[in-house]
Amino acid sequence: MSNSAPGPLVGIVMGSDSDWPVMEAAAQALTEFEISYEVDVVSAHRMPREMIAYGERADARGLKVIIAGAGGAAHLPGMLASVTPLPVIGVPVPLKYLDGMDSLLSIVQMPAGVPVATVSVAGARNAGLLAARILATQDAELTARMREFQEELNHQATEKGKRLRAKVESTGSFGFGK
Numbered sequence: 001m002s003n004s005a006p007g008p009l010v011g012i013v014m015g016s017d018s019d020w021p022v023m024e025a026a027a028q029a030l031t032e033f034e035i036s037y038e039v040d041v042v043s044a045h046r047m048p049r050e051m052i053a054y055g056e057r058a059d060a061r062g063l064k065v066i067i068a069g070a071g072g073a074a075h076l077p078g079m080l081a082s083v084t085p086l087p088v089i090g091v092p093v094p095l096k097y098l099d100g101m102d103s104l105l106s107i108v109q110m111p112a113g114v115p116v117a118t119v120s121v122a123g124a125r126n127a128g129l130l131a132a133r134i135l136a137t138q139d140a141e142l143t144a145r146m147r148e149f150q151e152e153l154n155h156q157a158t159e160k161g162k163r164l165r166a167k168v169e170s171t172g173s174f175g176f177g178k
């Protein structure tokens with residue numbers, strides 16, 4: 001089925017609404033690049049049939065990338081990747097215990113054949129930016145905007161260096177040999 005109506009290009013899904021404070025950074029990044037997205041709770045553990053349906057229909061609905069965040073026994077990204085041909089980006093959401101290591105390892109250690117591009121613990125902003133880069137491979141305007149974004153990052157880092165050097169120079173040298 002082709003997608004004639006312009007729907008969202010990115011699906012941002014998570015195991016629970018409690019993941020939203022972490023996951024909203026993905027939505028924010030997509031908003032900055034004016035990329036349409038949808039947001040929903042889709043849990044592999046708590047609503048397996050709906051999760052399978054979401055994954056199976058995602059590409060026919062016109063989605064191009066899925067960003068899936070989950071915490072703890074975070075099986076959602078991998079399970080979605082098993083039923084969709086779309087690229088899936090996994091976001092390990094840190095919970096109260098184990099500092100997100102449980103989420104990270106649950107998502108990153110996928111068996112060969114079922115890829116999930118895993119970002120850092122709570123790295124939802126990078127998930128959004130990676131989705132933008134994937135879409136940019138088919139969109140010259142988006143590629144140009146990504147280049148601008150990267151130039152701005154470079155500028156900000158350069159300014160940070162300037163500020164640090166000025167700060168250290170104003171407090172005097174604390175190194176050897178001066």
Ligand SMILES: Nc1c(C(=O)O)ncn1[C@@H]1O[C@H](COP(=O)(O)O)[C@@H](O)[C@H]1O
Nearest residue numbers: 015016018043044045070071074075076
């Ligand atoms: N890891 C999963 C899955 C899943 O992978 O299917 N479904 C919910 N969860 C996670 O459970 C945590 C606690 O959820 P609640 O706050 O609803 O108790 C959340 O981080 C969610 O992603």
